Amino acid sequence: MKAAMITGIDRIELTTIPDPTPRPRDVVIQVVATGICGTDLHILEGEFAPSLPVVPGHEFAGRVVEIGADVTEVAVGDAVAVDPSLYCFECYYCQRGQANLCERWNAIGITEPGGAAEFARAPVGNCFKLPDGLDVATAALVEPLACAVRGFDVLPLKLGTNYLIYGAGTMGLMMMELAKRAGAIDVSVVDLNPARLETARLLGCTAAVTSSAEVERARGWDVVIDCTGVPAAIEDGLRQVGRGGTFLQFGVSGEHALASFEPFKVYNREITITGSMAILNSFERARDLFVAGAIRPDVMISESFALDEYADAVKQFRAGVGRKLIITPN
Numbered sequence: 001m002k003a004a005m006i007t008g009i010d011r012i013e014l015t016t017i018p019d020p021t022p023r024p025r026d027v028v029i030q031v032v033a034t035g036i037c038g039t040d041l042h043i044l045e046g047e048f049a050p051s052l053p054v055v056p057g058h059e060f061a062g063r064v065v066e067i068g069a070d071v072t073e074v075a076v077g078d079a080v081a082v083d084p085s086l087y088c089f090e091c092y093y094c095q096r097g098q099a100n101l102c103e104r105w106n107a108i109g110i111t112e113p114g115g116a117a118e119f120a121r122a123p124v125g126n127c128f129k130l131p132d133g134l135d136v137a138t139a140a141l142v143e144p145l146a147c148a149v150r151g152f153d154v155l156p157l158k159l160g161t162n163y164l165i166y167g168a169g170t171m172g173l174m175m176m177e178l179a180k181r182a183g184a185i186d187v188s189v190v191d192l193n194p195a196r197l198e199t200a201r202l203l204g205c206t207a208a209v210t211s212s213a214e215v216e217r218a219r220g221w222d223v224v225i226d227c228t229g230v231p232a233a234i235e236d237g238l239r240q241v242g243r244g245g246t247f248l249q250f251g252v253s254g255e256h257a258l259a260s261f262e263p264f265k266v267y268n269r270e271i272t273i274t275g276s277m278a279i280l281n282s283f284e285r286a287r288d289l290f291v292a293g294a295i296r297p298d299v300m301i302s303e304s305f306a307l308d309e310y311a312d313a314v315k316q317f318r319a320g321v322g323r324k325l326i327i328t329p330n
């Protein structure tokens with residue numbers, strides 16, 4: 001099969017590799033669409049993936065074309081979205097119900113071949129069926145939505161909360177949509193990219209601005225979410241959290257990036273700083289929210305590319321042009 005492969009730092013090659021074969025509890029999926037996200041850029045920068053080469057693509061959906069000998073839950077022809085997380089189920093964190101922090105955490109598209117290929121293999125337990133009539137390509141959005149749902153799992157949920165979100169990329173926009181569903185009274189978004197802010201307005205937010213100064217609240221914000229990973233945004237965001245408020249570090253910074261904050265304010269205002277990493281028991285809820293229309297794929301997905309255009313898609317994503325870019329390998 002054809003596959004895009006990250007072979008080294010900033011090196012993407014289109015190659016031919018053997019078709020995947022299922023182990024007893026695996027399925028093979030013909031990939032309909034794979035999303036590109038910030039994590040793929042980190043892999044290209046030599047971070048996040050423990051070793052290269054790897055076939056990227058951790059956000060994908062497709063149709064089952066082959067099932068392992070012991071699979072009964074899905075059948076050939078079923079449309080599925082795939083949770084890429086591969087936990088060991090044995091380590092200290094897995095045993096404590098924190099499998100996303102697994103000491104041997106692996107993921108399809110990061111440590112195992114992913115969806116930037118004609119076919120991909122996944123354990124059946126990672127496959128979540130999609131209803132008939134749903135455009136399977138759009139379901140590449142379920143994986144990032146599952147990360148956003150996990151983000152909300154670590155936040156205090158209260159009706160009438162105000163949210164300030166940094167970054168209006170796919171993740172920031174999904175956080176915005178979920179915040180509205182979670183009973184927000186105000187969801188405002190900060191980004192430097194005017195086109196992205198325009199999308200936030202189109203989807204509906206309280207304000208979409210280039211600087212937090214434009215939406216200053218005398219008492220600060222209940223919840224501030226970083227969806228940029230950029231230290232300047234993180235530092236600014238931490239300063240906007242009000243008394244008793246929470247800051248969620250969702251964006252992925254460079255592994256050695258530093259951001260500073262004022263410990264006095266964290267103490268004095270009883271601020272909670274928390275993080276959220278990938279997916280934990282949130283994929284099925286994300287699938288259900290997606291099917292229920294919680295996000296608008298027609299707005300979220302701005303373009304699709306052929307597999308042999310993977311490098312072009314990455315280049316465009318890096319330039320911040322468009323929104324969620326998907327690869328349609330077949």
Ligand SMILES: NC(=O)c1ccc[n+]([C@@H]2O[C@H](COP(=O)([O-])OP(=O)(O)OC[C@H]3O[C@@H](n4cnc5c(N)ncnc54)[C@H](O)[C@@H]3O)[C@@H](O)[C@H]2O)c1
Pocket residue numbers: 037038039144147166167168169170171172190191192193196227228229230232233249250251252253276277278279320
């Ligand atoms: N925690 C998780 O589980 C998880 C899951 C998926 C993605 N992520 C991370 O979330 C982040 C967002 O993902 P994405 O796909 O939306 O990325 P993206 O690159 O599409 O969006 C990031 C946005 O941040 C904006 N930005 C950059 N600097 C800024 C600044 N100083 N102030 C305000 N806005 C600024 C950019 O203009 C861009 O629109 C990435 O870091 C990604 O790696 C985390």
Ligand SMILES: [Zn+2]
Pocket residue numbers: 036037038039058059144
């Ligand atoms: Zn992703």
Ligand SMILES: [Zn+2]
Pocket residue numbers: 087088089090091092093094095099101102103104105
């Ligand atoms: Zn584990």
